[in-house]
Amino acid sequence: MRQIVGEAHLSTDETILHNNGHDETEDLVYLPEVVVFPETVTQISQLMRLCNAELIPVTVRGGGSGLAGGALPVEGGLVISTKRMDKILHLDEQNFQVTVEPGMITENLQNTLKDKGLFYPVDPSSKGWSFIGGNVNTNAGGPRAVKYGVVKDHVLNLEVVLPNGDIIWTGANTLKNSTGYNLTQLMVGSEGTLGVVTKIVLKLQPYPTQQLLMLAPFRSPESACAAVAAIFQSGVTPSALEFMERNAIEWAIRYVGETPVPLNDEDQAHLLIEVDGFHLESLYADCETISKVLEQFDCGEIFFADNDAQKTALWKLRRNAPQAVKNNSIYKEEDTVVPRAELPRLLRKVKETGEKYGFESVCYGHAGDGNLHVNILKGTLSDAVWHDELPKGIREIFEFVKSVGGTISGEHGIGLVQKSYLDIVFSPVEMELQRGIKRLFDPNGILNPGKVV
Ligand SMILES: Cc1cc2nc3c(=O)[nH]c(=O)nc-3n(C[C@H](O)[C@H](O)[C@H](O)COP(=O)(O)OP(=O)(O)OC[C@H]3O[C@@H](n4cnc5c(N)ncnc54)[C@H](O)[C@@H]3O)c2cc1C
Numbered sequence: 151m152r153q154i155v156g157e158a159h160l161s162t163d164e165t166i167l168h169n170n171g172h173d174e175t176e177d178l179v180y181l182p183e184v185v186v187f188p189e190t191v192t193q194i195s196q197l198m199r200l201c202n203a204e205l206i207p208v209t210v211r212g213g214g215s216g217l218a219g220g221a222l223p224v225e226g227g228l229v230i231s232t233k234r235m236d237k238i239l240h241l242d243e244q245n246f247q248v249t250v251e252p253g254m255i256t257e258n259l260q261n262t263l264k265d266k267g268l269f270y271p272v273d274p275s276s277k278g279w280s281f282i283g284g285n286v287n288t289n290a291g292g293p294r295a296v297k298y299g300v301v302k303d304h305v306l307n308l309e310v311v312l313p314n315g316d317i318i319w320t321g322a323n324t325l326k327n328s329t330g331y332n333l334t335q336l337m338v339g340s341e342g343t344l345g346v347v348t349k350i351v352l353k354l355q356p357y358p359t360q361q362l363l364m365l366a367p368f369r370s371p372e373s374a375c376a377a378v379a380a381i382f383q384s385g386v387t388p389s390a391l392e393f394m395e396r397n398a399i400e401w402a403i404r405y406v407g408e409t410p411v412p413l414n415d416e417d418q419a420h421l422l423i424e425v426d427g428f429h430l431e432s433l434y435a436d437c438e439t440i441s442k443v444l445e446q447f448d449c450g451e452i453f454f455a456d457n458d459a460q461k462t463a464l465w466k467l468r469r470n471a472p473q474a475v476k477n478n479s480i481y482k483e484e485d486t487v488v489p490r491a492e493l494p495r496l497l498r499k500v501k502e503t504g505e506k507y508g509f510e511s512v513c514y515g516h517a518g519d520g521n522l523h524v525n526i527l528k529g530t531l532s533d534a535v536w537h538d539e540l541p542k543g544i545r546e547i548f549e550f551v552k553s554v555g556g557t558i559s560g561e562h563g564i565g566l567v568q569k570s571y572l573d574i575v576f577s578p579v580e581m582e583l584q585r586g587i588k589r590l591f592d593p594n595g596i597l598n599p600g601k602v603v
Pocket residue numbers: 173174209210211212213214215216217219220221232252273274275276279280281282283284285286287288289290291292293341342343345346347348469472473561562565598
């Protein structure tokens with residue numbers, strides 16, 4: 151491995167092993183035996199060839215912000231860090247496309263494009279440190295997915311190193327492609343179990359020049375959730391529609407140390423709603439339509455962000471909600487997603503299950519997508535309850551989710567921590583198809599072993 155990547159780009163140093171042995175999933179740590187920092191696809195191909203021959207487990211790592219344990223090297227072996235592969239390789243402004251390496255930080259790509267009036271809309275709240283390669287492999291979403299879609303809607307083509315070291319392209323740099331099976335979409339969200347993504351071709355669009363943002367308080371979390379579907383029925387598609395329970399926003403205020411809006415005692419939940427586009431007049435009209443809808447759901451006084459500083463402050467609260475929760479307690483984050491009109495029932499089910507099993511939860515998420523992040527707090531729960539009883543409660547919530555047409559992960563993936571619940575959403579036949587795909591790509595099972603299937 152030293153010969154392949156060079157002495158300076160391989161490490162067995164304890165701190166580096168530790169840094170590459172955890173992501174943002176609970177408090178889990180699994181140490182690899184060695185970490186490499188390759189710079190080229192050829193180096194990755196040679197590494198994979200070697201590991202495949204020697205049956206060495208390989209885990210690919212992006213920014214390490216994952217919440218499903220996808221980047222944890224649970225069987226030790228090699229971690230391939232993609233952090234040195236962080237360049238834009240080609241910006242094709244004529245065709246609105248960019249070819250980028252997997253190790254580029256999401257926000258860096260977005261900022262570079264914005265300077266040229268171009269928009270890559272997928273903006274997970276972790277965009278400041280997640281990598282594009284990690285986003286592709288989790289099929290990441292984020293607040294703006296409600297209008298612009300998730301990663302899968304923006305990836306045109308991928309260069310991939312297969313577990314045996316072969317290098318392939320999955321598709322074409324075209325907006326349409328009806329040629330054979332859709333390997334591009336198969337790779338998206340495959341959580342580093344099928345191949346190492348080494349180049350990514352993304353489609354772009356013009357950057358919307360105007361955004362309006364409002365924060366609406368509600369007396370009950372369920373009415374906030376019920377308002378969500380009604381907003382879309384009014385004919386407006388917001389560019390973000392985020393839900394935060396009182397604890398989420400209150401803890402975020404404390405965590406970031408800023409209070410952009412006062413919270414009233416009766417405010418039990420908030421919706422953060424953004425509309426974007428190119429014409430202010432039509433956006434004001436959208437906001438008016440939304441306000442009228444919200445009035446029907448016992449909404450309090452709506453706060454309109456007047457300037458960029460206020461907008462940034464509100465977004466900072468939402469984006470810091472996960473870290474604020476983490477700061478309060480060890481927690482498990484569930485990434486439930488349902489058809490959006492089912493959100494109120496999902497929230498009720500979560501709270502009822504909490505009462506039954508004795509856990510507290512803080513919920514927030516991408517309400518416009520029906521994607522509710524359920525953060526279950528360890529608080530004072532004993533280890534026995536946490537490890538043995540809680541999974542039963544989670545299973546009940548997931549079974550409910552499935553029964554209303556939803557699924558157990560909207561954007562974080564299955565990784566390590568959701569694997570034991572897959573039987574809820576896949577029949578044995580469906581599960582065997584999934585396993586068959588894994589075997590086809592990785593017959594020796596060296597790539598990200600122990601994950602997904
Ligand atoms: C505070 C916070 C907020 C978050 N907000 C959101 C959000 O709004 N929306 C959302 O979707 N997610 C969110 N996440 C989850 C997480 O940031 C995303 O899953 C993100 O896409 C992970 O990217 P990463 O680069 O950190 O990947 P990692 O965690 O390093 O890896 C994720 C998976 O991708 C695989 N992988 C990484 N790079 C490659 C590659 N080049 N080739 C093959 N496999 C690879 C890994 O093996 C692993 O299975 C959030 C996380 C945190 C901590």
